[in-house]
Amino acid sequence: MSTAATADASSSGDTTExxxxxxxxxxxxxxxxxxxxxxxxxxxxxxxxxxxxCATSTIPVCNVTGRTLAxxxxxxxxxxxxxxxxxxxxxxxxxxFDTIDDKSDRDDVYDLxxxxxxxxxxxxxxCCTSAVAEAIKGKSTDEMxxxxxxxxxxxxxEEDALRKENQWAFEN
Amino acid sequence: xxxxxxxxxxxxAVLYMxxxxxxxxxxxxxxxxxxxxxxxxxxxxxxxxxxxxASIMTxxxxxxxxxxxxxxxxxxxxxxxxxxxxxxxxxIGNDDYVLQHACIDIVPYLPLSFMERCINNGNVEAFLTRGxxxxxxxxxxxxxxxxxxxxxxxxxxESTYLFGILLLYIPSCFTLxxxxxxxxxxxxxxxxxxxxCACIFVRVRVCAYACxxxxxxxxx
Numbered sequence: 001m002s003t004a005a006t007a008d009a010s011s012s013g014d015t016t017e018x019x020x021x022x023x024x025x026x027x028x029x030x031x032x033x034x035x036x037x038x039x040x041x042x043x044x045x046x047x048x049x050x051x052x053x054c055a056t057s058t059i060p061v062c063n064v065t066g067r068t069l070a071x072x073x074x075x076x077x078x079x080x081x082x083x084x085x086x087x088x089x090x091x092x093x094x095x096x097f098d099t100i101d102d103k104s105d106r107d108d109v110y111d112l113x114x115x116x117x118x119x120x121x122x123x124x125x126x127c128c129t130s131a132v133a134e135a136i137k138g139k140s141t142d143e144m145x146x147x148x149x150x151x152x153x154x155x156x157x158e159e160d161a162l163r164k165e166n167q168w169a170f171e172n
Numbered sequence: 173x174x175x176x177x178x179x180x181x182x183x184x185a186v187l188y189m190x191x192x193x194x195x196x197x198x199x200x201x202x203x204x205x206x207x208x209x210x211x212x213x214x215x216x217x218x219x220x221x222x223x224x225x226a227s228i229m230t231x232x233x234x235x236x237x238x239x240x241x242x243x244x245x246x247x248x249x250x251x252x253x254x255x256x257x258x259x260x261x262x263x264i265g266n267d268d269y270v271l272q273h274a275c276i277d278i279v280p281y282l283p284l285s286f287m288e289r290c291i292n293n294g295n296v297e298a299f300l301t302r303g304x305x306x307x308x309x310x311x312x313x314x315x316x317x318x319x320x321x322x323x324x325x326x327x328x329x330e331s332t333y334l335f336g337i338l339l340l341y342i343p344s345c346f347t348l349x350x351x352x353x354x355x356x357x358x359x360x361x362x363x364x365x366x367x368x369c370a371c372i373f374v375r376v377r378v379c380a381y382a383c384x385x386x387x388x389x390x391x392x
Contacts, residue, residue: 110227110228110230110231113231113235114231114232117232117234117235125238129235129238129239129242130242132228132239133239133240133242133243136239136240136243136250136253136254137243137246137250138250139250139253139254140253141253141254141256141257144253144254144257145257145258148227148228148229148257149227149228150227150228150229150257150258150261151258152257152258153258153259153260154256154258154259159256162255162256162262163256166249166252166255166256168281168282168283168286169247169248169249169252170249170252
């Protein structure tokens with residue numbers, strides 16, 4: 001799937017393979033990916049470019065690294081219509097994004113969220129958003145700070161006041 | 173660094189920033205609505221990631237709002253826990269969109285200030301709760317019904333149904349019923365609503381006609 005960036009990458013652009021058009025995506029760190037147009041248009045952003053005939057040369061995906069873009073393309077491949085016939089299998093495959101207990105998983109999900117947001121991929125955005133939301137649920141404030149590496153910028157007084165104000169929600 | 177705007181088919185603008193201005197020449201910016209320009213700029217610039225230290229704090233605001241609304245839709249205590257962790261997250265948790273989706277129906281007692289905020293943000297559960305509270309007070313029935321009516325206008329199926337039932341069967345709502353059934357029948361005619369609401373529509377209409385004919389008979 002991925003080919004290293006070559007000197008003539010920028011001129012490769014609009015290649016045709018059979019009847020399927022290939023789009024060339026270039027990540028921020030210069031990795032070049034060739035993706036079928038039918039797959040890449042799962043991204044609303046790219047679809048817009050294709051519709052407006054702006055996708056004839058290399059498309060720079062500026063703020064997404066090659067590593068993340070590879071994951072995004074894997075997502076596209078799995079979600080192409082007819083790629084995975086079994087709904088259950090797809091859900092199982094998606095579930096790898098659901099748990100973000102490891103630091104590395106978390107970083108991946110943040111990167112994917114950014115990429116999904118930038119490229120406007122609703123399915124991926126939905127999956128990653130719910131992963132983070134699930135991780136937030138059921139954690140106390142202190143657990144949250146540790147888990148997400150958040151530094152508190154409240155002074156003690158403010159925090160006490162806030163806790164007091166929200167106390168009612170914890171009394172059930 | 174070059175900046176360029178491109179509007180995709182949904183008319184949502186995407187801001188492309190290129191380090192290499194050569195590349196950008198192929199993306200000649202098209203039809204851009206100036207009204208949305210400023211907004212797009214801020215949100216897109218915010219979403220430029222800091223790849224080195226990705227953390228929940230570096231996520232753009234719209235993503236965090238989305239995440240928080242999901243958290244809040246489970247129950248608000250989760251939202252409060254995350255809000256208490258730092259000032260930035262507290263601010264995002266107070267966003268209108270988050271409060272609109274907050275689930276508040278588990279606690280028996282809800283502080284009035286929080287309730288007001290939820291109502292102001294169009295939170296459906298808050299509307300229903302307030303509607304019921306008012307309905308139980310005999311002097312405030314009218315206002316209670318108004319809340320249900322507002323929800324019905326938002327095509328909230330259950331409320332529309334309830335609204336119809338209340339109009340039909342509560343004696344003190346009789347005059348209101350006459351008023352609404354003659355004027356606001358449109359409420360019950362929404363396509364998206366469940367068949368039940370359609371039933372209500374028919375019944376309300378039948379009753380309305382019956383009442384009108386009775387009144388006419390009396391007058392005559």
